[in-house]
Amino acid sequence: MVIELTTSPSTSGIYRVTRTFRFDSAHCLPQHDGKCKLQHGHSYEVTVLIEGGDLQPQILGENIPNPKFGMLIDYKDLKTLWKEVCGHLDHVDLNPLFNPIPTTAENIACMIFKLMEPGIYKLTGGNAQLRKVTVSEQQDTTAEFEVIRVNV
Numbered sequence: 001m002v003i004e005l006t007t008s009p010s011t012s013g014i015y016r017v018t019r020t021f022r023f024d025s026a027h028c029l030p031q032h033d034g035k036c037k038l039q040h041g042h043s044y045e046v047t048v049l050i051e052g053g054d055l056q057p058q059i060l061g062e063n064i065p066n067p068k069f070g071m072l073i074d075y076k077d078l079k080t081l082w083k084e085v086c087g088h089l090d091h092v093d094l095n096p097l098f099n100p101i102p103t104t105a106e107n108i109a110c111m112i113f114k115l116m117e118p119g120i121y122k123l124t125g126g127n128a129q130l131r132k133v134t135v136s137e138q139q140d141t142t143a144e145f146e147v148i149r150v151n152v
């Protein structure tokens with residue numbers, strides 16, 4: 001059976017993709033009134049959410065077949081971008097990198113958003129945008145930074 005998708009599979013909608021990355025690092029929250037003020041480590045899990053209304057076209061410019069045809073963004077490119085702009089977060093003490101900003105999961109999510117956003121825009125020619133970054137320090141907690149777009 002062949003499913004006909006000669007036109008857009010949805011009349012009006014939005015595509016969303018996520019990819020999850022992991023890194024291990026140390027940090028502390030010196031002003032915290034509990035154990036978090038002491039140096040400790042986490043195996044951080046980071047999920048980026050990307051969205052856009054259109055998928056990559058079949059043909060690029062001068063009849064060049066597009067290897068990203070039908071994708072919002074290539075997962076492989078996301079992994080490459082992650083390594084380029086967030087690779088330095090792995091196996092380090094996060095506090096000097098963020099100083100004077102506290103290394104809470106919320107701030108880490110915001111920082112990763114700012115590091116990843118320009119690359120995602122560039123990779124997709126502005127066709128897709130980073131919407132949200134979720135950071136988990138442990139299995140039962142998450143913190144998110146989500147952009148609020150006024151004119152979408």
Ligand SMILES: [Zn+2]
Nearest residue numbers: 036040042137
């Ligand atoms: Zn911690």
